Amino acid sequence: MSLSRRKTSFGIVAGAAAFAIALTGCSSSDSGGGSSAEPSDDGMMSDEPVTLTLATFNQFGYASSSEGGGDYQYDLIAEYQELHPNVTIVYNVADTSNTARENFFTKLGPGGLADIEAIEVDWLPEALQYSDLLADLTDPALADRWLQWKSDAATDKDGRLVGYGTDIGPEAICYNVDAIEAAGMDASPDAMAAAIDGDWANYFALGKEYSDATGKGFYEENAAMLQAMIGQLEAPYEDPATDEIIALSNPEVRDIYDTLTQASADGVSAGLGQWSDDWAAGMANGDFAAMPCPSWMLGVINGNAPEGNWDIANAFPNGGGNWGGSYLTVPDAGANVEAAKELAAWLTAPEQQAKAFANVGAFPSQPEASNSDAVKSATNAFFNDAPTGEIFTERAAAVTVAPYKGPHYFQVSDAMVNALRRVDEGTMNAADSWAQFEADVNAIG
Amino acid sequence: MTITEPKAPGRDDAPGPRTTAPPTWRQRVGRWDVKYSPYVYIAPFFLVFAVVGMFPIIYTAVISLQDWDLVRNTGTYIGFENFTFVLQDREFWLSLRNTFSIFLLSSVPQIIVATFIAAMLDKNIRAKTFWRMGVLLPYVVAPVAVALIFSNMFGDRYGLINSLLNDIGLSSIAWHVDVIPSHVAIATMVNFRWTGYNALILLAAMQAIPRDLYEAAAIDGASNFRRFISVTVPQIRPTMIFVIITSTIGGLQIFDEPRMYDTTGQGGSNNQWETITLYLYNTGWGNFDFGRAAAVAWVLFLIIIAIGMLNFAVTRRLIAGDTAPKVKKVKK
Numbered sequence: 210m211s212l213s214r215r216k217t218s219f220g221i222v223a224g225a226a227a228f229a230i231a232l233t234g235c236s237s238s239d240s241g242g243g244s245s246a247e248p249s250d251d252g253m254m255s256d257e258p259v260t261l262t263l264a265t266f267n268q269f270g271y272a273s274s275s276e277g278g279g280d281y282q283y284d285l286i287a288e289y290q291e292l293h294p295n296v297t298i299v300y301n302v303a304d305t306s307n308t309a310r311e312n313f314f315t316k317l318g319p320g321g322l323a324d325i326e327a328i329e330v331d332w333l334p335e336a337l338q339y340s341d342l343l344a345d346l347t348d349p350a351l352a353d354r355w356l357q358w359k360s361d362a363a364t365d366k367d368g369r370l371v372g373y374g375t376d377i378g379p380e381a382i383c384y385n386v387d388a389i390e391a392a393g394m395d396a397s398p399d400a401m402a403a404a405i406d407g408d409w410a411n412y413f414a415l416g417k418e419y420s421d422a423t424g425k426g427f428y429e430e431n432a433a434m435l436q437a438m439i440g441q442l443e444a445p446y447e448d449p450a451t452d453e454i455i456a457l458s459n460p461e462v463r464d465i466y467d468t469l470t471q472a473s474a475d476g477v478s479a480g481l482g483q484w485s486d487d488w489a490a491g492m493a494n495g496d497f498a499a500m501p502c503p504s505w506m507l508g509v510i511n512g513n514a515p516e517g518n519w520d521i522a523n524a525f526p527n528g529g530g531n532w533g534g535s536y537l538t539v540p541d542a543g544a545n546v547e548a549a550k551e552l553a554a555w556l557t558a559p560e561q562q563a564k565a566f567a568n569v570g571a572f573p574s575q576p577e578a579s580n581s582d583a584v585k586s587a588t589n590a591f592f593n594d595a596p597t598g599e600i601f602t603e604r605a606a607a608v609t610v611a612p613y614k615g616p617h618y619f620q621v622s623d624a625m626v627n628a629l630r631r632v633d634e635g636t637m638n639a640a641d642s643w644a645q646f647e648a649d650v651n652a653i654g
Numbered sequence: 655m656t657i658t659e660p661k662a663p664g665r666d667d668a669p670g671p672r673t674t675a676p677p678t679w680r681q682r683v684g685r686w687d688v689k690y691s692p693y694v695y696i697a698p699f700f701l702v703f704a705v706v707g708m709f710p711i712i713y714t715a716v717i718s719l720q721d722w723d724l725v726r727n728t729g730t731y732i733g734f735e736n737f738t739f740v741l742q743d744r745e746f747w748l749s750l751r752n753t754f755s756i757f758l759l760s761s762v763p764q765i766i767v768a769t770f771i772a773a774m775l776d777k778n779i780r781a782k783t784f785w786r787m788g789v790l791l792p793y794v795v796a797p798v799a800v801a802l803i804f805s806n807m808f809g810d811r812y813g814l815i816n817s818l819l820n821d822i823g824l825s826s827i828a829w830h831v832d833v834i835p836s837h838v839a840i841a842t843m844v845n846f847r848w849t850g851y852n853a854l855i856l857l858a859a860m861q862a863i864p865r866d867l868y869e870a871a872a873i874d875g876a877s878n879f880r881r882f883i884s885v886t887v888p889q890i891r892p893t894m895i896f897v898i899i900t901s902t903i904g905g906l907q908i909f910d911e912p913r914m915y916d917t918t919g920q921g922g923s924n925n926q927w928e929t930i931t932l933y934l935y936n937t938g939w940g941n942f943d944f945g946r947a948a949a950v951a952w953v954l955f956l957i958i959i960a961i962g963m964l965n966f967a968v969t970r971r972l973i974a975g976d977t978a979p980k981v982k983k984v985k986k
Contacts, residue, residue, distance in 0.1 A: 630923035
């Protein structure tokens with residue numbers, strides 16, 4: 210036999226090893242995170258040359274050259290280097306938030322992160338578990354810079370602020386004008402805002418009216434509504450004091466589940482999984498009429514339904530809601546913590562965030578920026594010249610609650626999304642799917 | 655060929671007097687060279703493997719016995735708790751089911767079709783290089799790009815395939831909801847990528863078959879098909895085993911395609927197409943439980959070894975058939 214047993218099992222070993230590498234390969238790198246520069250921390254405003262690394266993902270609106278070469282009005286990186294001739298900024302942008310997340314947590318312990326690392330609100334709860342590895346950014350001078358709930362969410366249990374807020378995603382309702390009119394409803398933004406304004410029961414009643422008239426779903430899928438509804442609860446899945454999972458015993462969660470599965474049975478949910486190809490096509494084809502719409506969603510709708518006739522209602526069921534947003538953090542192991550703090554503070558200052566908004570539409574988390582004329586006067590041609598700046602400034606002000614997200618938040622949330630999708634898809638009925646959700650939640654930990 | 659058998663034992667029975675003289679230094683070095691050089695030459699590979707292969711495997715085993723914190727690089731020893739959890743987890747068994755289902759749906763048709771394509775390419779066709787490069791083309795395309803193209807085809811509502819089905823009056827297939835259709839869709843992506851690659855390997859083996867075997871068979875009156883079954887298949891046996899084993903290993907580790915199959919990348923709302931590697935990834939990066947993920951990695955490792963052995967034994971017997979003794983002699 211030419212192909213001996215030795216060779217065979219060797220291939221097997223090598224194949225499996227590839228996985229083991231994926232798990233452990235990066236964990237044993239150098240421990241001194243900042244081996245690159247000399248200890249120059251003590252000179253607060255020193256003029257010594259310093260190289261700062263900045264790592265973000267997607268588009269933060271800082272510099273076009275590193276963020277895919279879009280048409281930006283301002284280059285904030287160049288601006289800072291002009292103001293501080295001794296500072297050189299190396300700006301790296303990861304393609305997705307997920308790539309950045311893996312990199313962040315792989316290197317947070319052993320070191321090797323950039324001087325400033327951007328994190329997304331989706332993995333902020335995980336990052337807060339390791340807040341002792343991040344520099345304390347608390348600065349009394351900046352205490353009022355951000356919306357209260359924005360900075361509260363990035364403050365750990367010891368009261369240390371570990372992230373400077375960049376953008377937020379205040380939610381309005383975007384709707385397909387043609388679809389609403391087809392149902393015989395008044396599709397002017399004011400009429401829609403008046404119809405939406407109210408509690409969730411009102412919103413679902415509106416949806417049912419639409420679905421009964423057209424035979425189509427009113428909104429995309431239940432998971433999208435879940436995000437909006439859970440986002441208005443103080444402590445949906447976990448007890449803030451103990452981090453114990455309360456999702457199964459919390460009547461509010463069960464209420465939301467029952468409301469949504471009932472809506473699904475009524476045909477109000479179109480059952481198009483968010484971000485899927487069908488979802489994008491459904492947006493263009495009028496398969497659903499309305500969707501929760503954070504400021505950053507405008508570009509998504511425009512991109513998916515370029516021929517569509519969409520508008521924005523300046524209203525959101527049951528008050529306000531936020532979806533998404535990011536922070537800048539400074540890993541404590543970095544070599545230039547003080548200089549990095551200074552840059553992070555500058556980048557998240559209202560003036561700069563207003564420019565980032567002009568660059569990529571990242572809605573500022575700083576009231577001073579969102580109230581500035583530059584932001585407030587913004588309009589969006591695709592949405593029938595809707596005064597988007599004004600709308601989202603108002604929507605941001607309407608947000609009063611940021612739900613408590615502990616270490617298990619996203620596992621529970623994923624299980625809940627799957628539970629709702631099983632019902633939307635018809636693979637399980639509501640009762641069975643809840644039972645499966647219970648089993649999934651009990652397996653966490 | 656039969657002469658080779660007695661040759662080996664008789665070799666050192668050289669005439670007596672020669673052995674009494676002690677070997678010179680040069681002779682000794684020469685003998686060492688013959689004896690040990692091969693090991694020295696292959697050593698670098700094994701040294702590298704020890705670092706990037708063996709070490710992670712052992713380290714993963716260590717982690718799998720702990721409640722591991724990736725960030726702080728520390729853990730507390732908890733014995734086999736991670737393994738107990740994994741083996742009792744419904745998701746694990748579902749993912750095992752999915753893995754085997756997708757593996758069978760991909761590897762079996764893949765090898766059959768690859769053999770057929772290779773046999774066709776082995777014929778005297780025009781523009782040989784063009785066709786041969788052509789079958790390799792899908793392999794060059796990045797799996798992520800393949801997944802993007804196929805996700806367009808396998809859309810539940812607006813997918814290309816469902817539109818065609820609707821046009822001819824059939825109802826849509828719920829590619830992302832039902833278990834078997836989702837497996838078929840993923841297996842299609844895998845097959846698209848690997849069939850041509852395997853065909854080229856098999857083609858290389860076919861081209862090494864002495865042409866006079868075919869001539870002799872033709873003179874004996876064997877049909878085209880008979881020649882394929884009785885000459886080609888036995889002759890490419892070692893390569894066939896290689897292809898089957900590599901595609902088994904690859905099949906049990908399918909990751910890119912199911913991960914890219916929908917936008918959440920978690921294998922479906924009811925774990926319809928979550929493979930075991932995806933389960934591993936979700937456990938590690940999704941739930942941040944790297945101890946459990948390491949346990950999954952080890953379970954997968956053991957499964958692959960077991961399947962590999964089984965595979966080897968079965969394929970050897972299956973393909974061996976009646977021509978086995980002949981091949982053995984040639985090999986020697």
